Amino acid sequence: MANETTVPLLYGIKYYARFFSGFISMDSPGHQTFLGYTVIAFPAVILLFATKGEKLLKTGFVLLTGFLCIPFIAHVFNGMSYVTNRWAFGYTMLVAYIVVKMYPVFLKLCIRQKIILIVFTVLELLACMAGIAGKYLVGEETKLKVMTILLFLLILFVAVLCMSKKQKNPGKIFFTFVMCMNVGCVLINALDVRTREADANRFIQQGSAQRQLENIPSAELGEFSEEKNSWRYDEEETGEIKNSTLQTGLYGTSFYFSMANPYVAEYQSSLYWNNTQEQSYRGADKRSALEILGGVKYFVTPKERKGPGAYQEKKNYVAGEKEFTIWESGKKLPFVFAYDKYIGRDEFEQLNIEQKQQALMEAVVLERDKDIGDWDKEYIVSNDAKEPETIWTSRGKIKLEENMIQVQERGATLNIQTDIQYEGEVYLIFEGLEYEDGASSGISRTKSKITINITQNKIKKKIVFNNANEFAENNGKNNFLCNLEMNEPGKKEIEIKFPYTGTYRFKNIRVVVQPVEKIIKNAENLEKGVDGWVCADGNEVKASLELEEPRLVCLAVPFDKGWTAVVDGKKAELMQANIMYMALPLEEGKHEIELHYSNPFICTGAIISVIGILGAVICITGNYVKRRRK
Known part of the structure; x- marks a missing residue:
C-alpha cells in the first residue's frame, strides 16, 4: 500500500492517564489498547515485584508494558502501518499467567508485602482520581465504573490484609471472595456495554443479514447478467453493504480491507480522490470522467437523485420500500480504451487536477520512456474547464486571511457565491489543506480526523482528511476534490461548514466547472474504430478486439506484477x-488477448512449504527410529 504513517516518540497525555484506569476497567486508553482486567490482576502484578525470583516474568511485564507506551512499537506490530495495539491480547496472556503464579502467594503474605500492596493501592487510587479531576476520564458512566472497581480493589486489599494464616481453609475463603469480586467487575463492564444504545443496536435478527445481502438495490443489475463480466457498477446512497459484490457476483467499485496494490492509492492521490483510507475504495464521487475510466457502465441512485453528468437514465424500479434509478454510460466496451496519444507520468503530475482529468480521457499516461516504444503521438495538454468568479462571505466567528481560515466557533461557515455560465460538473477543490488545533500541545492532540461539510442546494457532501500533526492514520493527503455534480447555468452558493475551532491552512480553494459534453465526446473517441468483446473472470481476462488503426489499448483492470x-x-x-491500469500497444486488425494473474511468490512459497513439510517428516521419522532402537 502507499499509506504514509507519522509515528511520534510518545502518545498523548490522555493515553497514559487512561492506562491506569484501563488496567482495572474497560476505559480504553485508545489505539485499540483494551485491557479491562478484574481486581485480582493489579495486586498480582504488584505482588510479583514484591516477591523474590521470577526474573523472566518481571522482565516480560516491564518489556511489554513499555511496548504499550511507545507508538513506534504499535506501528511495527501492525505491519509498519498505522499505530494500533491490537497485539494487546498477548499482554493480557502475560498478566493472566502472572495472576496464576502469584495466586498462592496471597495466602501467605508477609508484613513487607502487605505494606507494598497498601502503598501501590493508594497510588493507583490517586492516579485514577487525578485522571477524573483532569477530565482525562470522560463521561459519567466511565467515572462510575472506575470508582466502583476501585472500591472493589480496596475491599479486596482490606480482606487480604485481615486474612489470617491461622484461619481454617483460608484458600477456599480467599477463592470465594476473589471470585465474587471478579464477577462483580465483569458485571459492571458487561452491564454498561449491553445497555448502551449504540451497541445494542448492533444486534440483528437471525437470517436478516442474508436477506439484506440478497435484496440490495444493485441486485437489480443481475438482469444484465449475460454481459456482467464486461462492466462495473457504482452506486450512491442505496444502502450498499461493503464487499456485497461477493454475494451478488457483480463487479463493483468498492472494497473494504481487501488486498490492494499501491498503484490504486497513487491513482486516488494524484486525482485528489476524496478518500483518506487506502484500505477502503468507494466509487469516484460521481465524477463522470473517472467513473467511465473505471469501467462503470451502470450507476444506481435513489429516484430523487441524479446520476453522473455524462450518464443517461435507463430504468426506474422499486427495491424494498424505496424507488431507485439505473443510469447508463452508453459505452459499449466499458473495460477497453483505445488511445492514439500518450503523456509521460512526470509531465502528467505537473498538470492541475482539471487538466489531469481531461488528459486521461484524451491520452494514456505511461510510466517510463521505454514503455512508449516507437509510439510518437505525444499529447498536447488542453483544458476545457473554467473557473467562475467567486465572492466569499462568512457566518459565525470565522476569519478568512490569505491561505488561512481562523475558526473561533464550532460550526462556523464560509459561503462561496458564484455565477456559472454553462452546464457542467461543478468541483470544489482544496489544495494543501491542513489543520492546526491552537489549543492543543504537541503531546495531547486528539483530533485525528477532520470532517468539513459542504452544501450546495440539495447536494450535501463532506471531505474527511487526517490531521497532519496526528499520528493515528496520517497518510499525507491534503488535496481533495468534492464533486457538486451537474449544475445548470446560474447563480450558486456553496456552504463550507467547519466542525472544530482552530486554523485551517490551504494553498488554494477554488471552484471549477467541467463541461460534460467534452467528456461524452472523449469517451466516444476512445471507442472509435474498436470492435469486439472483453470478459474478466477472476484471475483471467480475455478479449477479442478489431482495430481500424494502431492504438495503445488500455484495460480498466488494476496493474500488478502478477499479470x-x-x-x-x-x-x-x-x-x-x-497510473493504476494496464495497456498493450496493438497494430490495426483483429487480435485475441489473454491476461492471466498469479501471485508473484506463490511458487516460491509452495517450494518452501514442501521443504518444511519434508523436513518435519524427516525429523519425526528420525526420532521415532531412535526411540525404537532404544
Missing part, C-alpha cells in the same frame, strides 16, 4: 497505464 499477457498466441509485455 502476464498473451496477444495472438505470443507473450506480450504489459505496460502500467493511467
